[in-house]
Amino acid sequence: MPYLHKWSPALVRTLPHTRLGTGPTPVRPLPSLGQSGCEIWLKDESGFGDGGWGGNKVRKLEWLLPDVKRRGRKTILTFGGLGTNWGLATALYGREQGIHTALGLIDQPRDQHVEEQLKRLEASGASLHFTHTKNRTIALAPWLILRHSSGLRPPYILPSGGSSPLGALGYVETAFEIAAQVESGELPEPGHAVVPTGSGGTAAGLALGFALAGLGTRVVGVIVTEHLRLDDEAIGKLAGKSAALLRQRGAAFPEPDLNFEMTEEWLGETYGAPTPESEAAIERARADGLELDPVYTAKAMAALIAKSAAGDFEGGPVLFINTNGPR
Ligand SMILES: Cc1ncc(COP(=O)(O)O)c(C=O)c1O
Incomplete structure (x- = not known):
């Protein structure tokens, strides 16, 4: 307990x-x-x-994933940098619970670590949206919400990092x-x-x-x-x-x-x-x-x-x- x-x-x-x-x-x-x-x-x-x-991402998901389910949502829409650890953990731990993840990704310096992380994100099954900057992410948010709604149910929106x-x-x-x-x-x-x-x-x-x-x-x-x-x-x-x-x-x-x-x-x-x-x-x-x-x-x-x-x-x-x- x-x-x-x-x-x-x-x-x-x-x-x-x-x-x-x-x-x-x-x-x-x-x-x-x-x-x-x-x-x-x-x-x-x-x-x-x-x-x-x-x-630390999993500590947050322990409380978030059951809330997503309780609210009957099918998809989590969340945000991060290109190499987001948070996005990867949400995509993979969510997938195990039957929850899809959509990510708005903003640019960050691309080194080997980020490139490898991007490959993992692509393999995770998450929907990736390269929104590049914070302002473009905000401008595209209504479209992202519509795109990832299931029927009348909007996605479960989480701030970057699940915070x-x-x-x-x-x-x-x-x-x-x-x-x-x-x-x-x-x-x-x-x-x-x-x-x-x-x-x-x-x-x-x-x-x-x-x-x-x-x-x-x-x-x-x-x-x-x-x-x-x-x-x-x-x-x-x-x-x-x-x-x-x-x-x-x-x-x-x-x-x-x-x-x-x-x-x-x-x-x-x-x-x-x-x-x-x-x-x-x-x-x-x-x-x-x-x-x-x-x-x-x-x-x-x-x-x-x-x-x-x-x-x-x-x-x-x-x-x-x-x-x-x-x-
Ligand atoms: C390794 C690592 N440490 C710390 C943090 C930041 O924690 P918080 O977003 O709760 O400030 C993150 C966020 O993704 C992370 O991946």
């Missing part, structure tokens, strides 16, 4: 959940990354998902899982949790979840894209909407005290473009047996390394959330 259902039994009936991955995901120390007396731990989400792949208030619950759930690992003594209580941020659901969900689970952990969201507004206000708003959704579905709790900060300092030139710090972070992490992806986790690790060297992490160990789950 998911932690959220145990925490608030009213949610069992009102908030359907489909188990797609096996938790708890492992935690372990990263000894060679620790600096200036700062202890670093890893929560490795990379194996989360039925086939042992998907990472709707419902999708973000995947990381409220993960925060409860982390709290249980702290309680069992597997993990010291983190002072900070560092996470890459592309659409905000992971950071917002964790901030809300830590507050609800009673952990003092501060979320550091490392922004990796310039295409969406992901500042403190935007993330606070999303967490607030997820909290409102939980209340609507029957959970009762006092106003959560959200503890998080967002930083854009490690984005570099653009979404997907490497920085010297992100390339160095990939090498550094390998020493601890951790494989990072260039777009998301490498930039978050670059932030973690720089901030720990600067002494920014007072108040306990730092938990790095490895959100990448390559196929």
Whole structure:
């Protein structure tokens, strides 16, 4: 049973959940990354998902796919960059549940990683629409909706990254899982949790979840894209909407005290473009047996390394959330 259902039994009936991955995901120390007396731990989400792949995307789909079914929708319409991990996970995990995926794809720098991902997207059976820019995607949205309606039923529309208030619950759930690992003594209580941020659901969900689970952990969201507004206000708003959704579905709790900060300092030139710090972070992490992806986790690790060297992490160990789950 998911932690959220145990925490608030009213949610069992009102908030359907489909188990797609096996938790708890492992935690372990990263000894060679620790600096200036700062202890670093890893929560490795990379194996989360039925086939042992998907990472943070699957956490969101566990709450989203049953909602799509409950509403009788046949197709998910969602968005991302050309190399979207989110789009691939939605297409493949959705397909297993009989749900088709249509993707509006905007341009990003095309390197080998993106080209390979595009091939996987093509093979996934998803309908791909190359809309190139955010503005063209918005302009084409009415046509995309019409094109992917089944009879009078419109597609189930999800923002890029699946970061709707419902999708973000995947990381409220993960925060409860982390709290249980702290309680069992597997993990010291983190002072900070560092996470890459592309659409905000992971950071917002964790901030809300830590507050609800009673952990003092501060979320550091490392922004990796310039295409969406992901500042403190935007993330606070999303967490607030997820909290409102939980209340609507029957959970009762006092106003959560959200503890998080967002930083854009490690984005570099653009979404997907490497920085010297992100390339160095990939090498550094390998020493601890951790494989990072260039777009998301490498930039978050670059932030973690720089901030720990600067002494920014007072108040306990730092938990790095490895959100990448390559196929
Ligand atoms: C590997 C990886 N990390 C992090 C993220 C970003 O998470 P969020 O969109 O919830 O901010 C994504 C999004 O697709 C991702 O693929």
